[in-house]
Amino acid sequence: MSSTVLVKNKVESDSALRIKIRIWLTSFLKFVLPPFLGVVVFLFLWTAAAQNIVTSLGTFPGPSAVWVQLGTLYDEHVAEREKAEAFYLRQDKRNAARVAQDSSYTPKVRAYTGKETFLDQIATSLVTVLSGFFVAALIAIPLGIAIGLNGILRSAVNPIIQIFKPVSPLAWLPLVTMVVSAVYVSPDPVIAKSFLNSMITVTLCCLWPMLINTSVGVASIPEDLVNVSKVLCLKPLKHVQKIVLPCAIPLIFTGMRLSLGVAWMVLIAAEMLAQNPGLGKFVWDEFQNGSSDSLARIMTAVIVIGGIGFLLDRSMLQLQRWVSWDKSSAVH
Amino acid sequence: MSVILDISHIDMVFPTSNGPFTALKEVDLKVSEGEFISLIGHSGCGKSTVLNVVAGLYQASVGGVVLNGKEVTAPGPERAVVFQNHSLLPWLTVYQNVELAVKQVFGKTRNKKQIKDWVEHNLTLVHMDHAMDKRPGEISGGMKQRVGIARALSMEPDILLMDEPFGALDALTRAHMQDSLMEIQSELKNTIIMITHDVDEAVLLSDRIVMMTNGPAATIGEILDINLDRPRDRLALSVDSEYTRLRSEVLKFLYEKQRKIEDISPNKPAKEVNQKRKKIA
Numbered sequence: 001m002s003s004t005v006l007v008k009n010k011v012e013s014d015s016a017l018r019i020k021i022r023i024w025l026t027s028f029l030k031f032v033l034p035p036f037l038g039v040v041v042f043l044f045l046w047t048a049a050a051q052n053i054v055t056s057l058g059t060f061p062g063p064s065a066v067w068v069q070l071g072t073l074y075d076e077h078v079a080e081r082e083k084a085e086a087f088y089l090r091q092d093k094r095n096a097a098r099v100a101q102d103s104s105y106t107p108k109v110r111a112y113t114g115k116e117t118f119l120d121q122i123a124t125s126l127v128t129v130l131s132g133f134f135v136a137a138l139i140a141i142p143l144g145i146a147i148g149l150n151g152i153l154r155s156a157v158n159p160i161i162q163i164f165k166p167v168s169p170l171a172w173l174p175l176v177t178m179v180v181s182a183v184y185v186s187p188d189p190v191i192a193k194s195f196l197n198s199m200i201t202v203t204l205c206c207l208w209p210m211l212i213n214t215s216v217g218v219a220s221i222p223e224d225l226v227n228v229s230k231v232l233c234l235k236p237l238k239h240v241q242k243i244v245l246p247c248a249i250p251l252i253f254t255g256m257r258l259s260l261g262v263a264w265m266v267l268i269a270a271e272m273l274a275q276n277p278g279l280g281k282f283v284w285d286e287f288q289n290g291s292s293d294s295l296a297r298i299m300t301a302v303i304v305i306g307g308i309g310f311l312l313d314r315s316m317l318q319l320q321r322w323v324s325w326d327k328s329s330a331v332h
Numbered sequence: 333m334s335v336i337l338d339i340s341h342i343d344m345v346f347p348t349s350n351g352p353f354t355a356l357k358e359v360d361l362k363v364s365e366g367e368f369i370s371l372i373g374h375s376g377c378g379k380s381t382v383l384n385v386v387a388g389l390y391q392a393s394v395g396g397v398v399l400n401g402k403e404v405t406a407p408g409p410e411r412a413v414v415f416q417n418h419s420l421l422p423w424l425t426v427y428q429n430v431e432l433a434v435k436q437v438f439g440k441t442r443n444k445k446q447i448k449d450w451v452e453h454n455l456t457l458v459h460m461d462h463a464m465d466k467r468p469g470e471i472s473g474g475m476k477q478r479v480g481i482a483r484a485l486s487m488e489p490d491i492l493l494m495d496e497p498f499g500a501l502d503a504l505t506r507a508h509m510q511d512s513l514m515e516i517q518s519e520l521k522n523t524i525i526m527i528t529h530d531v532d533e534a535v536l537l538s539d540r541i542v543m544m545t546n547g548p549a550a551t552i553g554e555i556l557d558i559n560l561d562r563p564r565d566r567l568a569l570s571v572d573s574e575y576t577r578l579r580s581e582v583l584k585f586l587y588e589k590q591r592k593i594e595d596i597s598p599n600k601p602a603k604e605v606n607q608k609r610k611k612i613a
Contacts, residue, residue: 224419227389230407232436232487242432246423325423325467 061296069293069300077117084112118282118297122304125278128195129267129312132202133260139203140210140259141252145240147211148218148248161211169205169266173274176200194276201270206259213255217248246325253320260316264309279305336523337363337386337491342395344381355381357549359395361542363491366521370534372582373544373553374592379527382544383493386525387413400490409437412484414494418476420468420483427464430454430483437487454486455479457516474505478512485520494526498533507566510536518563531582535575536564543585546592553590556581 043063053060061069095107116124147154177197184193221244229243271280283301286294344356355378363369371379384390386397388407397404399411407413420429430451438447455461458478468476477497484492497513498506510533517524517537528534534541538558545553558578560569569575 222419224415224417225421227407227413227415228419228421230389231387231409231411231413232433233406233408234436243421246421 055295057290057295058292061299065296066300066303069296072293073118073297073300077119080114080117084114087112087114116277118301121277121279121282122308124195125267125271125280126308128198128278129202129260129263132199132267133206133256133263135199136203136206136210136259136263137256140207140255141214144211144214144252144255145218145244145248148215149240149244154215154219161208165208165212169201170269170273172204173197173201173270176204177274192277194274197274198267198270198276198278202263202267205266206263209258209262210252210255213251213258214248217251217255218244220251221247249324250320250326253316253324257313257316257320260312261309264305264312268305334365335362336365336400337525338398339363339382339386340395340398342382342385342392342397344378344385344390345393354549355547356385356392357551359551361552361555363523363525365523367523368517368537368539369525370538370541371525371527371544372529372531372534372541372586373550374546374586374590375529377544377547378550379544380495383413383495383525383527386491387411387493409433409487410490412487412489412492414477414480414484414492414497416496416499418468418473418480420476420479422468425465425467426455426460426471426479427451429468429479430486433483434486450486454482457485457519458482458512472505474501474509477501477509481513481516485516485522489522491523491525494524496527496529499529506530506533511566513537514562514564531579531586534582535560535578536566536569541578541582543582543590546590554585556585 047062047064050060050062050065091110095109098105099107143157147157180193180196180200184196225243225247229239234242267278268280268283270276271278272284273280275281275284279301283298286297286301339359339361342356342359343354346353346355359382361369371382373379381390385392386399386404388397388404388411391405404411420426421432424432431447434447434451434454438450442450452461452464455464458481460475460478460482463471463475468479471479477500481494481497484494498509501509514537516522526537535558541556541558542552543554543556544550556578560572560575560578
């Protein structure tokens with residue numbers, strides 16, 4: 001008898017295992033295989049196409065050339081850092097020696113002025129885009145809440161938003177540059193002017209999507225919840241904190257994600273145009289350089305720019321998941 | 333019993349694009365302390381408008397509402413509202429929803445422990461103490477409405493205003509909620525005005541049923557006193573001759589005297605007119 005039970009158990013666990021395998025297999029076929037195949041096919045087509053495009057700077061770079069350049073760019077970065085370290089070491093030694101000779105001597109410390117590497121440029125671009133984005137958020141979200149709550153303010157600001165929203169921030173760039181150099185006059189600037197120019201350009205393009213989405217989110221709060229707030233006699237600030245903000249968070253984040261995506265695109269273009277430090281400048285410098293590696297290096301930059309843009313968007317999504325009460329609003 | 337609420341000759345006129353629309357005309361009602369009043373009438377007759385005026389969400393065009401000797405000019409927690417679709421804040425837990433109301437009303441006069449006890453007491457009263465940490469999205473419609481009632485009760489209102497509180501619930505849940513409400517009312521002796529479409533609900537729960545005529549310019553048609561003994565038991569009442577008589581009185585009013593001929597012409601559905609009115613208000 002016990003053997004029949006044993007057999008039955010075995011059959012049951014067998015079928016359970018089979019179901020598990022089937023579930024695993026379907027999810028593999030659905031979610032893992034297609035993206036993998038997509039990338040493989042793309043790489044194949046890219047390789048095939050690249051070999052047939054011959055430019056004055058050699059053949060168009062394929063995936064392998066990009067892979068090689070990725071390594072080279074990293075090695076250059078490491079080499080540059082070693083050089084910088086050696087420079088500071090030499091400087092310290094020299095200064096120490098002079099102080100030992102003459103104790104009244106105040107040592108001069110000079111910064112290393114080497115070429116900015118690819119990784120430096122990435123860091124510069126990231127810092128610029130994030131600072132511009134935060135400045136925009138600091139302005140746009142409170143203003144958007146005010147506009148969403150107040151109909152009169154909304155109709156007052158609306159024409160201005162509608163006019164400035166479709167303007168490419170690059171059109172602002174010359175104006176921003178001139179205004180910054182006129183207003184920001186300091187013999188020893190803490191923040192570089194070029195950084196300020198790029199950042200303000202980013203801010204200008206981030207403002208509008210955040211402003212519009214926040215105000216729409218705030219204006220579309222269900223009337224019943226507003227009535228609850230009225231019956232409870234919530235003070236304006238508490239009303240915003242307890243009712244308005246949680247309600248508007250999904251749309252605020254939609255605006256923030258749109259902004260950040262546009263900002264990253266615009267920043268690269270602005271850096272190219274204004275020769276401000278960053279990935280855009282890297283691309284332009286390589287183009288002007290015109291060596292046989294240039295195209296591969298630019299292509300590497302293109303891939304890296306895309307990857308960073310993707311990561312920025314995912315980070316915003318993750319942030320939304322942490323902040324938002326409604327997890328279903330933060331799926332894609 | 334003393335009069336706690338005086339709805340004194342109110343008219344309600346909404347401005348619309350086709351000129352002024354008189355929704356209510358000469359609505360006059362005095363409510364005694366501890367009384368349970370039902371407002372019944374066909375849809376669009378302005379029952380909700382009456383309730384919103386008492387709540388202070390609308391201002392009457394003519395006349396006014398006096399509660400405890402003071403005129404009502406704005407919404408306030410002494411006139412707690414239980415909304416038809418519960419209106420819980422979906423990002424707060426059951427406990428936090430009630431806590432928000434309690435803190436708002438008693439935040440200055442009670443300490444943390446007292447507030448916590450009071451929130452829990454009210455949730456226990458509506459039998460929702462087992463789900464205090466759930467979000468509204470995780471509980472059923474009946475449970476949400478219970479929390480809505482607990483939130484309203486927790487403000488210790490002078491009068492409880494209920495706008496079709498059980499309208500969206502299924503029949504069994506509704507019966508259960510009605511029993512709960514009777515139990516709570518017998519304990520707390522709240523003054524309640526409730527809007528309903530349900531004749532049985534009105535007869536079962538009320539001390540008086542206020543029947544409204546059809547709009548526009550709706551007003552109070554008849555008031556029916558329900559002198560059934562409390563506590564009331566729905567099974568015993570279902571074979572009670574007085575209950576049957578009262579029930580048929582209400583039905584007669586609704587379907588003979590105020591028979592509503594629905595306007596079914598396609599270019600002017602009643603709903604649309606209602607929505608327009610709401611927007612303007």
